[in-house]
Every structure is written in C-alpha cells, then in structure tokens.
Amino acid sequence: MRLRLIASTAVVTAFGLLAIPASAASAGPGAPGIGDPYYPTYGNGGYDVSHYALDLGYQPATDTLTGTTTITATATQGLTSFDLDFALDVSKVTVNGRAARFATSGEQELVITPDRPIAKGGRLSVAVTYSGVPSKVQRYGFTSWMRTPDGGVAANEPESAWWWFPSNDHPADKATYDVNVRVPAGDQAISNGILVSQRTRDGWTGYHWREDKPQATYLATLAVGHFDVTHSRTATGVPVLNAYSPDLDPTTAANARASVERTGEIVDFLSGYFGPYPFASAGGYVPNVTAGFALETQTRVFYSPKFFTKGPDTSVVAHELAHQWYGDSVSLDRWSDIWLNEGFAGYAEWLWAQHEGTGTPQQLAQQVYDAHPADDAFWTVEPGDPGAANQFDDAVYDRGAVAIQALRDTIGDTAFLRLLKSWPTQHRYGNGTIAEFEALAERLSGKDLGDFFTTWLYTKAKPASFPAGPAAR
Template sequence: MPRLVIRPLLATLVLPLVLGLSGPALPTAGARVSDPAPAAPAMAVEARAKPDTLFPRQGHTGYDVRHYDVGLRYEPVSNRLEASTAIRAVAKTSLRSFRLDFVGMAIDSIKVDGKPARWRRTAEHLVITPRTPLTKGRFVTTVAYSGTPSDYTDADGSQEGWVRTVDGAVALGEPVGTMTWIPSNNTPADKARYTFRIDVPNTVQATANGNLVSRERRGLRTTWTWQARDRMSTYLAMVAIGSFNVYRSSVESISGRTIPLWSFVDTTNDTSTAARALLPKVMTFQEKLFGAYPMTSGGMVVDNAAVGYALETQTRPFYPFSVDAATLVHETAHQWYGNSVTLRDWHDIWLAEGFATYAEWLWDGAHGGTSPAEHFDDLYATPADEGLWHPAPTEFTSSADLFGEPVYNRGAMTLQVLRERIGDTDFFRFVKRWATLHRQANASTLQLVTLAEQVSGEQLDGLFADWLELDGRPAGY
C-alpha cells in the first residue's frame, strides 16, 4: 500500500504511513487517532485468546466471520448513509456476549438469529448480548445503522475510513478504518466473503470489491450489487461512489480463466488510458513469476480523493487522481501477497509490502531499468544512522512505523538476500510456492522461514533474523 509520501526508492512511488487506534469514545469525522492503549483484561464471556500485537483492541477471537452482507443507501449531497450489515459467523465456543468493531453512526437495531439483542457501545466496539447465549456453531448478527459516516485522521496525518469526495465518497480501511462503515471483526486474521448492495442516485456510479452481479435501476436510483467471492480481510474492503467513467475488459490467465476487469475512473480527471492498457501486461508478467492470478476479477478505481496514498483494495486497487506504472505494479502484486496470502498479525506487514516492493524491482529489471541487485546495492549504501535501518521490519512498536521505509525497502532487501543465498531456481520456486500454499489464507513470518528452508534445504533463520529483527544495518552483505 503506497501512501503518497515520496519513497526514497523511486520518486514515482508512494509510501504509506498509517494509524494506531484507540482514541476517545465514538470519534467524530476528522478525529485524530492515537496508538492503542494496552488491552484490558479479557472477559471470560469473550473467549479472547491472541489479540493482534499492534492493535490488541481490534478483533474478537471467539468467532469466525464467514460472510458480510452489506446494504448501503447513500445520499452524496448530504453524505448521509442508511445501512444494514448481516454477519454470518461461527462461534468457536459458547458466548454470552461478543464484540463487533464499530465507530460513528447511530445504531438503529441489532438482532442475533432474528431476535432483538441487547447492546452497548464503547470507544470502538459494539458489545452485543443475545437473548439466548450462543452455543458453538453458526449464528447471524444483523446491525442496522444510519447517519454521517466518519473518516479518520491517522497518527501520521493521513486519512482512512469513509472519505468524502466532491461527488460522493470512497471507503478505505487499512489498517482499521473499515469499522467506520461496517460493523466487523476488524482484524486481518478473520477473512470472509462479502456482498455489497449499494443504492445510489442515477447520477453517480458505485463500485466495491469483487464481481458485478447486477445493476438494477428503479426510478431515480440504482442498486449496484457486488460479490467478493475471494476471502478478504476487513482492511481490504472498499466502496467508491461518484461520477465515474466505467470500463469493462478482460485478461486471459495462465490458468485458462478469463478474468474480468472493471475500472472506475473519475470523469473530471480521466488520465487512465495508459494504466488500463498496462494492467493486463502487469498481470501476465506477475503470473509467470507468482503463479495464477488468485482473484476472480481485477481492475482499478481512480478517484479524486485527497487521502495521500494508493491502496491495494482487493481485486480493484484504489489510486488517487492518477496511476503511474510503478504503483500499478506494486498494488497488483499485492493481490498475491497481502490480499490472497494475508498477514495474521500486523507486525508481519512486511509479508505484504516487502513482496510488493520486490515485485517493482523485478518489473524494473525486466524492462530495461535497475535490476533487483542494483536496487539492493543502492539501498545497502545508505548510512547506518538513517531511517532504513531503524526499527527492524518486524520489531516496530508504534503504529506510526507500520508503513515505514524498513517495512518496504528492507523487506524487499530481505528477499534479494534470500535469492542470492539460495539461487534463482529455488528462490522462484519458493515465491510461487508461498503464494500457492497460503492462497486465500493467513500466514506468518515463521511459516515463510520454514518454507524457505524446506525449498532450499538450507538453514536460514540467521539470515532472516539479521534482516527482519536486527535494529541497525546488517553487516557482511
């Protein structure tokens, strides 16, 4: 996820710096969000096991969500949203109560398995008590809510959540902003499928993740229904509403599938021709290296939203104002690394950003530019006291470092060091195997190290410790 702060690597690329979240109760639009406070002792009824190490107050480990059915009726002029989300989940154990992550809008009603439930709000949660305690197994929670959805000003000054534009809005969620518009189990470890039904005036268009199922016009309004059939973490959910030029095309996958591409580009600033023409070529190039494209569709959203970053929203990445080639390569690579193979804990974000950055290096080297080895050498010459070397990619403690330079560039350097150590044949076997083994699932750095050792037959824990855990410039490379 490049956020539009210039990266040291390439002036055309952008670097994300995102938030930590705790904040006061019910933050309002534009509220500044700080790092999370330490997690409160877990209540027995919540069956809380291993919370995310960076955002311990996000997510609930007592249940797994299988599907979100999100209904939105939006008025662009007033920025008012009337919504209902039905959440199909499986309780891992008996629950007298459970939490959803949600901030902002007013709650109109909450039902569990069709029956009204008691609920209360805390700073970031809906605490729901069903009429009858849940037993292990399936249950459905339906939340109706309305009002003006919030955006967030992150700890680094960037925005996420429900971001208003001149002609509508775009909803972006990395790392936690999705809870401004979807009551959810807002942790990357809980992936689910989604259906979005977006009711908007006929004067605008609406897109979301996945495949377009239907577009039904009734009077002065149209309902756009999108289905995300690939399992997705909440931070990758996206909705964009506005005046767009809509482009439909396709690309042939090495798997034999025809992959539909839907692109939505702001009508007032449509400079997307080159990027749309390049996208199939990028996908084909990356399929040769990473394996078959892991999603059911692709495309892009280019909108005039002054958020300061591009984002790998699943199947259809978001780009502010325009798309350059390097950023297109980066966000497309995320569909394999980050979106299909998703981190389980935010401290492993290098598994997404390091791979996507290395994908840029591979594209650059294959198209007459700087080779991956040259990128590595240029960065390795960085003085030892500069930010590239502090903190190590998996060892940061502040959310302000979640998308810092070590995660991107030092993460990519880790892959180049691995490639040089085990050789091209084993390296590209490993890269492809990683994408296949954990397709549509969650994974960790430990699992990656284990796989690299299995593929290569070498002991590699020291190499990964040097590059991912050591604060400072690794010596001898």
C-alpha cells in the same frame, strides 16, 4: 499499500439455535480484541465470520449512509455477549432473528448481548441496522471515509470498515462478501469482486457486488460518485474493470489511464512469478481524493491521483497487484507480519522494472543498500517486527525488499523462484506468518536461514555486506 514519498502514514440464512442449559454455564463474553499486540482492541474473540451481506443506501449530497449488515458466523466458544468493530449509529440488532441488546464501548466496540447464550460451535446470524455521516465520524483522531466532490470513498489500512459496516476487523478473520448499494440514479457504486447486477428504479440505482473468495475487512472498499469505467481481460480471461473520476485534472487523468489500463498486462506478468491470479476479477479505481496512498483493496485497487500527477506510474500498479497474492489471497496473521505484504510488493516493483528495462532487482537493491549509511535511522526499523508506529515506514518497504533480494542471493534462483510461487499456493485464501515463510524457505533451499532472517529482518543495524551470496546478479 504503497505510500507516496510525501506521505509517511497512513442468501445469508438465519440459523436458529436452541439454548442448551449445560453449555450456558461455560459461556462467557467474547474478547474485545483478537489478540494482536499492535492493535489490542482491533478484531474480536469468540466467533469466526464466514460471510458479510451488506444492504446499503447512500446519498452523496449529504454523505448519509444507511443500511443493514448481516453477518454469518460460527461461535468458537460459548458466548453470553460478543463485540463487533463499528463507528456509526446503530438502531437495531438481531441475533438469529431475535432482538438483542447492544451498547458501545471505547472507540469502536459494539457490544452485543443476545437474549440467550450461544453454544460453542453454534451458527450466528447477526443483523445490524445503522446510519450516519461517515466523513464526520472520527476514531483515534481520524476518519477512513474520504469525501469526494460527488460522493465518498472507504479505503484505508489497517482500518476502514468501521465507517461503513460492522465487522470482526482483523485480517485473521477473513470472509466472503455480498455488497448491495443503492445510490441516486446517475451515480455509480464501485466495490470488490464481480458486479452481479445493476438495476434502476424510482430514481435509485442498485449495485450488487460479490467477492466470493475470503477477504480481510480492511481490503473491502466502496466508492460512490461518477466514474468513467473501462473493461478488458487478462490473457487468461480474467475480467478487468477500472474506473476513473471524470473530474480529475486532464493530465493526471491521462497519466492514470496510461498506468492503470496496463492492469491486465501486469497481472499476466506477475502470474509468471507468483502463480495463477487468485481471484475472479481484477482492476482498480482512481477517485478524486486528496489522499497520498494506494491500497491493495482486493480485486479493485484504490489509487490516489497523486501517483499520476507527474507522469504515468506503472510501478505503483505492479506493487498493488502483487498484493493480490502477497497480502490479499495470503494475508498476514498479525500486523507484525507486515513484511510479508510490503516487502514482496516492493520486490515486485523491481521485477517489473527489470521487465521494463529500467533496472534489475539486484541493481535496485544495491542502490537502496548504498543510499543509507550505517548510522541512518533507516536501519533501526526491523522489517520483521517494526512496531505499530513504524508499520508503514520506508524501511519495511525498501529494507524489506532488499532482504528479499538478499534471500535470493543466498538460496539461489531455483529455490527462490519456487519459493515465490509456493508461498501463495500453500496459503491460498488463508493467512501466514514470517516464521512459516522462513520454514518454507529453509525446506525448499535445504539451508539453515535462522541467522539470515535475524540479520535482515530483526536486527537494528545495517547488514555488514550486500550482495549476500554467490548467486547475486
């Protein structure tokens, strides 16, 4: 995610499962949280999702969403009940084809009780039927569904799925997706991945989008309305689909196109640092919303038009596309690992700036370091563990990016450039922690980096010096 300076925050098969009396004794309820200290109620325990199949209908005129989501999962313990994260009204739930009891708890917990215990290792097919007006549903005082003049958009971090599909809402449980959306003929539906089909019948058009690589729930996106769509390809043949609301201010629209249409070029550039692009498609969309952030929604980046009001901005495009490696293909394991997302996306902006001739990473890092005196609160935020309240603080982005340049200065270009590619290669389509990244950096560089990471990521003070090593450029 990239925040504006003015905004500080931000097919499926049903598997029958025999009840096994011996396992029932050891079965119990799945945990209502996945165990993340920043967000104790986010995600759930007791199962692992492999696929989401969404079958939705949306009426832009009333902002009404209806649908059934079918979740394929595997029980990681014996289960008498389990939770999903969801905020709309549920009318029916089945588990492995049999009706199940359900109830709501807290802000977003949907508690499901199957008619028989589920054995550890058992396959689950959970179908949830629901409806609602997402923009009118608030949880923790906000909604992640944005109304537009002609439809709606689901995009936010760390949560957005609750407003359009039930899920195990945490990046530690990634899955593949099929998203089928029916909208009135003449409207369009944009989502992640590849557009498998588009058919119009009886006044409705159905769109089928598929993301066949594991995707965190907050990276799933949906936009319905009217869009001008463009198609192109990267140098390696990856299809690029971009979409723009036609009712944007003309100057903003022109600036947005001048920026986002360079997606393929920027993907090719970043591939030189991070390795082959990890997904089957790329692109982004600029809807007519008032939000002030961009988000790395997998393969189809969400951009607020506010990034383009004053001129073209390819820096934000580089930032969000870098996330396709650092954040999407390799996702954080806990939200405290956010530096692995935002620090490296911020550093990618500096790599792109060097390519564009507007400053080197060393120069830009030095500017950030010099701009914040020792008594600045900027240095009191620890990028390696900022806390939920500071998860999207400027320090996570900018101090985090300075730390990466300091790492480059410390271990030298050869080891650093190997590290940039090795991390997304070794953890491709999975998750990673800062501790694992540190271990990889030490192995590739042959240096003990414990004191370095403590100073730059886990100390509430300005590091005493910068550049950090003889390899500084």
